[in-house]
Amino acid sequence: MSKPSAPLSSAQLVEDLRKRIEHANYRYHVLDDPEIADADYDRLLRDLEALEADNPELATPDSPTRRVGARAIGGFAEVRHALPMLSLSNAFEQEGDGDRERYRDVAEFERRIEQTLGRSHPEFSVEPKLDGLAISLRYENGQFVQGATRGDGETGEDVTANLRTVRAIPLRLRGSDWPRVLEVRGEIIMLRKDFEAFNAYAREHGEKPLANPRNGAAGSLRQLDPAITAKRKLSFFAYSVGMVEGVELPASHSKTLQKLRDWGFPVSPEVGVAKGFDGLIAYFQRIGAKRDQLPYDIDGVVYKLDDYVGQREMGFVARAPRWALAHKFPAQEQSTIVEAIEIQIGRTGAATPVARLAPVQVAGVTVTNATLHNADQVARLDVRVGDTVIVRRAGDVIPEVVRVVPDQRPPKTHPWKMPTHCPVCGSALVREEGEAAWRCSGGLVCAAQRKEALIHFASRRAMDIEGIGERFVDALVDFGYVHTPADLYSLTLDHFLEMKQRADERDGTTPETVKAGKIATKWAENLVDAIEASKKTTLARFLYALGIVHIGESTAKTLASWLGRLEWVRSMPAAILRELPDIGAEVAKSIEAFFKQRGNREVVDALLKAGVMLGDESDPSPRLSQKLSLAALLQDAGINGIGLRNAELLTSHFPTIEKLHSSGATHWITAGLSSNAAANLDEYLTTRHHLDALREAEVAMHRLLEAIPKHAEVEALPLTGQTAVLTGTLSSMGRDEAKEKLEALGAKVAGSVSKKTHFVVAGEAAGSKLDKAQELGVDVWDEERLINLFKQHGV
């Protein structure tokens, strides 16, 4: 028998808790690979707080509990940086042919280094340029003692108390080989998800939303009340050091960053090393391409000559080192004038206000329209016709109006008002309770909705009818050839030719030559073929193509894989649909409502009659028998006091709704239900439509469960439970296709590599995901292996 160990002293307990909290911070912020759940983290913190409250002598300034600091009195004190915080020279894109022309600032920067040092293709540390706030953190004997903003580079503001609340900043350094004095420079940022969360909360509570993550970071850091800073989640990434005393740093910047990581500082995972001009530009383009997928905003990349000897030799101009360069992305924001505000009607009838703009170049693209999202947003921004506004374009996202420039507003403008009627069909615009969007009530009467519905129906990820573009759909609807998607399938070659002629006449293009006639015939033949080919489809694509509100591709796939047949999808009440993974009450209601509507049912029937074939229909998934039970239905009915335990208790005594209903409250209580829960259940069941809905769900559930083949095993697909990540370009198939096939084999396809990734498929020019996979020892597949797997399983 082992000896019972002596109880730990409070001091030991406190130290143990601090170590565990610091370790959790390191896993989360530095390694990006958390080990414990947020709730467990919070529990550790609460335990520590309690211990420190009972033993005030154990509370130290570097304790993780001190992250919510005390209020600073007055403003912030000034801090003189021990070494000045330098600035960065900027490089912008220019007109010209070829990389050396377009990036001539970069070419010049690199050439100058080569010349001064007499070496060709020097190595650079390459980093994303985080769009936040530069700060300096001072550590003495491994303890965080002071944090300051950059200010003018010489003096900044003492924001120590606020920085303590930032969990990505270590309060004590890890390991023991750190210098006695260490200043770490880096950027305080707000992650996009934290920015979104903050704004969602602000909007809900009528508070002022933040304009962008950068303002979020700057504003939060300069709060006089650290408790407010603590509530707004900030992050930190280190990118350099200032004063260092007591220990030699490694010989290069990249190795120093690695040391900083070891000491507990987060360093952006995108940081790398590149050689020569070509290496720099390759990095610039690689980061530019993934800019929108990064969890934070960046406005360019930074190049730094890697070795310190070379840096010293290069020296400075004014306050900027000659060995570093910020290479900025083209501006994503521009100002222009609002010429009109119009309403656009979407597929589901959503009426979106759109600003028509004086044309302006934003990041290389001419922008003439920008979305205003919804009526509330227009009111919040107070956008008026005639206003000068800032428009923003990020990647492939639709350009949006960010804000108005108030002092450029012309006289005599009026606040914009949402129109009361649909500009396309004249039906009333209505707004459902709790929704931001107004919708046209015209349904498929509204030509705009019909057009959008058709475009969606034919789109690549839906029925995939090649050649049905916007102009063509306009003509189809305007000339009355097509009212519903089903009408597409009764169009003939002659219809198309006739329609094309009418469209050409209308648009003033009348190509009468024989050659034009031949081209038109070829075009029409291709369309007829494409429409014919689209008849062979899958249940998931078909469900997605119908354009049911809230049903994206992934919900459509869920419905198809669990229910197997269209017949089941369209006959299941919301109470059953809601039991499927990732389908909530609102989505379930939307599906039920869609198939209840006569017009929609007729369209679906007409499509099937026209020959649309759902080639992959199958029996309902055997997994359903684990999901569906009367207890589950009761539990999810939302009756106060009827959670999982009580629902199971009830159904073990009263195995049908009939038995449950007819037995009554006294029997439920005898079975073990509390009188309150019984009263709630009674109230619920005496409400006619609730009872009917439960009965309907029960019947539907039995029908569905009986349709599962008797001896079906819950069979696993070859990749069930595995997570894959795709990176780089595949030569034989697109990424979507590879994803679809992997999913068909049961794999989950994720966007980023972590320890939980089972394998990474690396195509041509694979980037940081491949690096990360190698770093974590994740299995890396080449394209051939993927193709072989697909062949082997016939997908």
Ligand code: D41
């Ligand atoms: O990500 C950044 N914003 C960033 C800023 C970075 N990755 N590296 C930087 N390196 C420097 C030097 C080379 C001077 C140490 C910087 C900055 N400076 C900087 N940030 C604000 C002013 C200067």
